[in-house]
Amino acid sequence: MLTPLVLGALAVALAGPLPRALSRWTGLRRTPSAAMLLWQSTALAAVLAALGAGLSLATDRLWLAPVAVGDVVVAALAGLVTVVVAARLLLSGHRTGTALRRMRRAHRARVDLVARTDGGVSVLEHDLPVAYCVPGMTGSRIVVSRPTLTRLAPEELAAVLEHERSHLRARHDLVLEAFAVLHRAFPRWVASGSARREVEVLVEVLADRAACRTGDRRALVSALLELADSPAPAGALGSAGSLAARVEVLRDTRPHRAQALLVLALAAAILALPTLLVVLPWLAGLR
Amino acid sequence: MGELEQAVLDALWDADGPSSGREVHACLEGRDLAYTTVMTVLDRLVAKDVVVRERDGRAFRYAPRLGRAAMTAELMREALEATGADRDQALVSFVGEASAEDLAALRRALADLT
Numbered sequence: 001m002l003t004p005l006v007l008g009a010l011a012v013a014l015a016g017p018l019p020r021a022l023s024r025w026t027g028l029r030r031t032p033s034a035a036m037l038l039w040q041s042t043a044l045a046a047v048l049a050a051l052g053a054g055l056s057l058a059t060d061r062l063w064l065a066p067v068a069v070g071d072v073v074v075a076a077l078a079g080l081v082t083v084v085v086a087a088r089l090l091l092s093g094h095r096t097g098t099a100l101r102r103m104r105r106a107h108r109a110r111v112d113l114v115a116r117t118d119g120g121v122s123v124l125e126h127d128l129p130v131a132y133c134v135p136g137m138t139g140s141r142i143v144v145s146r147p148t149l150t151r152l153a154p155e156e157l158a159a160v161l162e163h164e165r166s167h168l169r170a171r172h173d174l175v176l177e178a179f180a181v182l183h184r185a186f187p188r189w190v191a192s193g194s195a196r197r198e199v200e201v202l203v204e205v206l207a208d209r210a211a212c213r214t215g216d217r218r219a220l221v222s223a224l225l226e227l228a229d230s231p232a233p234a235g236a237l238g239s240a241g242s243l244a245a246r247v248e249v250l251r252d253t254r255p256h257r258a259q260a261l262l263v264l265a266l267a268a269a270i271l272a273l274p275t276l277l278v279v280l281p282w283l284a285g286l287r
Numbered sequence: 288m289g290e291l292e293q294a295v296l297d298a299l300w301d302a303d304g305p306s307s308g309r310e311v312h313a314c315l316e317g318r319d320l321a322y323t324t325v326m327t328v329l330d331r332l333v334a335k336d337v338v339v340r341e342r343d344g345r346a347f348r349y350a351p352r353l354g355r356a357a358m359t360a361e362l363m364r365e366a367l368e369a370t371g372a373d374r375d376q377a378l379v380s381f382v383g384e385a386s387a388e389d390l391a392a393l394r395r396a397l398a399d400l401t
Contacts, residue, residue, distance in 0.1 A: 103377045131381035176376045218400040225393040228385035243389035247396045
């Protein structure tokens with residue numbers, strides 16, 4: 001009886017209180033790679049714990065004779081909840097994935113038709129300065145508009161392009177997609193919204209870091225200012241509020257090795273400890 | 288193939304009105320293309336919903352669904368919408384909308400780095 005209880009409590013803790021606490025810990029962004037792993041392991045562990053709680057409750061009731069009618073009812077309900085959780089995730093994954101890929105494919109096809117390529121970058125003729133990337137398995141694109149090329153100094157442009165290339169290299173789109181899927185599947189009674197917002201900030205912080213590694217930090221900050229300060233049309237909202245967070249991390253050049261190690265250890269523990277201490281004994285007990 | 292599609296679409300954009308396959312082929316004569324190749328590309332552009340065709344007697348006439356500037360504007364709108372907060376981030380933008388505090392933080396950082 002202990003296994004489903006522990007896993008259930010764990011699922012609740014990992015789905016609500018922990019993500020909420022992590023999203024309030026803004027210092028976490030100073031170790032973005034470790035923080036990204038922690039968010040991913042928390043999300044994965046929450047899903048696994050929720051599925052494990054349902055399954056172990058069902059097996060708890062059915063594996064030991066004598067099995068009463070009440071046990072069968074409880075087991076059936078637990079099984080049903082587990083199936084619903086899994087189905088919501090799969091459905092959300094399928095819907096989000098196909099919609100994203102269709103939109104990206106259509107966008108990329110039209111970019112290729114209307115943009116001129118210049119040094120591996122697609123250039124759109126438009127008055128508004130933009131820089132973005134279109135991720136994709138079968139071919140990604142970095143797109144800028146003409147004012148981005150003319151207004152930015154060469155080292156600023158290099159920083160912008162390196163930022164975008166790092167998004168594509170590290171497949172940040174897949175991470176964003178996973179958290180979008182989670183948020184779509186459980187929008188309310190799980191703190192999936194704050195997890196998703198924080199992960200969106202972290203991919204930008206990571207790409208900023210990558211751009212600073214090969215280039216000049218000052219060029220990146222002045223490029224951010226130049227592109228952020230251009231009037232965007234009404235309704236065209238970006239990830240609001242994340243910019244100040246990015247700047248704060250960019251200003252901080254100190255290494256945070258102790259924090260990185262701590263966060264990595266926490267990320268590993270969240271996945272490993274429940275598996276070793278709860279799930280493996282439960283599975284062993286089923287034989 | 289992509290470069291050829293771009294050339295055919297450019298020819299349609301530069302034309303005065305809907306063009307026949309022969310006219311498009313004539314526009315691209317410097318490229319030494321077979322007429323059937325031009326028709327294949329036109330059909331492909333129709334399939335992509337970038338070009339619309341209308342029947343004219345026994346043949347078709349082709350025209351871009353949107354002008355060059357309108358198609359660029361459509362892409363820009365998509366790019367700005369798709370990168371917003373609480374969107375699925377189909378496209379990943381360098382910088383989203385900036386608040387006054389964001390800009391102030393950027394200016395302070397830039398001043399400190401100088």
